[in-house]
Amino acid sequence: MNRWLDDYRRDGYVVIRSAFPSSITDAARTAVGSGAIVVVDSAGERQELNVWTDCGDDLLGMIPRCDTVVDLAETLVGEPVSHWHSKISWKRPGSKGTWDWHQDYGFWIEEGCPRPAMTTVSIALDAQDPSNGCLRVIPGSHLAGDIDHPAVGAGRAADPTVVAGLIDEHGVVDLELAPGDLVAFHCRTLHGSGPNASERSRAILHCSYNAMSNEPSNPFFPGHRVRPIERVADDRLLGGRWASVDAASRFIPAAENGYVNEGYTVLDG
Ligand SMILES: O=C(O)CCC(=O)C(=O)O
Numbered sequence: 576m577n578r579w580l581d582d583y584r585r586d587g588y589v590v591i592r593s594a595f596p597s598s599i600t601d602a603a604r605t606a607v608g609s610g611a612i613v614v615v616d617s618a619g620e621r622q623e624l625n626v627w628t629d630c631g632d633d634l635l636g637m638i639p640r641c642d643t644v645v646d647l648a649e650t651l652v653g654e655p656v657s658h659w660h661s662k663i664s665w666k667r668p669g670s671k672g673t674w675d676w677h678q679d680y681g682f683w684i685e686e687g688c689p690r691p692a693m694t695t696v697s698i699a700l701d702a703q704d705p706s707n708g709c710l711r712v713i714p715g716s717h718l719a720g721d722i723d724h725p726a727v728g729a730g731r732a733a734d735p736t737v738v739a740g741l742i743d744e745h746g747v748v749d750l751e752l753a754p755g756d757l758v759a760f761h762c763r764t765l766h767g768s769g770p771n772a773s774e775r776s777r778a779i780l781h782c783s784y785n786a787m788s789n790e791p792s793n794p795f796f797p798g799h800r801v802r803p804i805e806r807v808a809d810d811r812l813l814g815g816r817w818a819s820v821d822a823a824s825r826f827i828p829a830a831e832n833g834y835v836n837e838g839y840t841v842l843d844g
Pocket of ligand 1: 768
């Protein structure tokens with residue numbers, strides 16, 4: 576874990592290859608698209624998501640609670656963590672939607688989380704590369720402090736002038752991932768993604784965590800309050816002992832979604 580921590584502290588992200596087998600990623604993929612909401616980007620294009628805060632004994636509730644993911648999150652944050660939320664972010668083939676450059680903490684600070692003691696562990700469900708709109712990061716941008724996130728076009732994004740300066744300084748890394756690869760990134764790491772210009776799907780499962788000592792004073796959901804994670808042993812997950820695949824009954828609907836509070840336009844899928 577220490578090498579990952581060194582990379583994470585330096586770059587603001589770390590990639591771990593082949594963290595999950597195809598038995599898990601194939602099963603999780605079957606939930607893609609069901610119950611999705613749509614978040615509108617700066618150009619008015621559509622991004623599809625399923626978001627949940629409460630984790631049950633279905634597959635999508637067990638992955639964010641499993642030892643592999645939670646141990647990594649706790650190592651990177653440096654203390655016990657609470658589940659913040661998880662989401663499947665899906666770009667269907669040919670979809671034009673993008674994720675504008677942003678720091679997650681630029682939004683989460685609005686819920687009153689005192690410190691950037693938050694991280695996201697993302698698991699690729701499909702192969703992803705620039706042609707299908709893979710996640711992109713600006714390495715080292717987590718050290719740039721809190722950047723303003725004004726309204727930009729039809730959405731919100733990190734101040735484009737600051738982003739341009741950081742890209743000049745640090746460049747951009749396209750996170751090319753195979754199914755089952757994992758990337759963890761700091762809540763201040765600038766990230767985004769482009770359109771899916773390919774004929775392939777691009778689905779990724781983002782699991783986000785907050786330090787137990789970092790209670791939000793203005794949570795947008797009851798599910799954002801800190802609470803201990805009821806962990807799931809990796810053996811149970813890898814052995815396929817989940818109740819069902821999909822957390823559809825707990826996917827947060829468009830009208831109640833935190834993206835609304837963040838100033839995004841959110842539509843039913
Ligand atoms: O899935 C992506 O490409 C990025 C999603 C993202 O940054 C977000 O949901 O905040």
